[in-house]
Amino acid sequence: MQTRRIFRRPKLYGMMLSLLAGLIYLPAARAQTSEEAGRLYVSGQLDQLIAQGEASLRKNDQQPILHMFVGRAYADQNRYPEAIPHLEKSRQVPAGSDGVKVWSLGYLGTSYYFTDQPAKAQAALEECVALNNTQNATKYAQRRLQGYQLLPFYAGWRVVETAHLRLHFQSPEQVPDLARYAAEREQAYQAISQKFPASLSKKIDFYVWNNKADAKPVLQRELGFAVPEAMLVNARQNQTRGHELAHVLVQHSLQPTQRTKLINEGIAVYLDQTGANRLQRARQLAQGRADVWRLWEHPEAADEGQLYAVGGALLEYLAAHATPEQLRALLKDQRAEANRAALEPLVAAFEQELAKPE
Ligand SMILES: [Zn+2]
Structure with missing residues (x-):
């Protein structure tokens, strides 16, 4: 599983008002620069803000x-080392209005988080x-x-x-061999990143929970899931x-613009680093028949187990039979209609594979 973007940009109006009120007490020239910076920030002209701001600060650092x-402009552009x-x-400065x-x-908290300085x-x-x-x-x-x-938790x-x-x-104490457990997940990271190279600005924080019941009240949702934007994973011990x-690495490698459940979960099942026979499992759960396009377009109507199994087998099939360019295009824009023309024959062939007896 995976989550959508979790943070919105904060509302700025209130902040701007209080900032402008604070400017009254500043000398005119400096007030003008800060006021202009605020205007550029609110209107999203971050490059211009950075260029003008850096030039002004070179002349006078006390602003x-x-x-x-x-700093905020750099952070909004994910240029955290420059923001800090x-x-x-x-x-x-003292806390004020x-x-x-x-x-x-x-x-600063956000910038330190994304430069791997959690404390x-x-x-x-x-x-x-x-x-x-x-x-x-x-x-x-x-x-x-x-x-x-x-959190202190x-x-x-x-x-x-x-x-x-x-x-x-x-x-x-419930994990028999911690070092081995960690090494296996590091190997999984390396194997997946060979297929989907990504340069992450921080280590992935990988939380290993005892069970779903412990996690639910803290995380407000069911295990396991990844938060690719935050480079963070919550998993059950035996997952x-x-x-x-895979969710995290695919996100940072290809930056998908459109995600769909069948493809997004399918690629993660395909890359789960188990030796599972995915086609066989999909045959079992789909009972020999699956309408891939229907699962693709209406995941909400599908049985979840079947959707994951068919998705995993489909992505394994496409990784073997589609061109690398087709696979990349599929993962970047995962909508059915965007891929129908290119993948129709392969999907039909996959459905035939699925219909064969076990
Ligand atoms: Zn998933």
């Missing part, structure tokens, strides 16, 4: 509001919440503490790191080693 806007020095400067300190802390991310976001300075900034930080799983979990993963174990990692 916290400008540092904050430039600016936000570290703007966070130094302009919201500069708390917004700097909020964006600093947590500290910045917690400070933002503790100041309780503006409602929107507090909400921004609370959502990220929850969504990035930077996980503080006691055992952490094991590999080259690309940071595994968090709820009950390490396949590759499925959720």
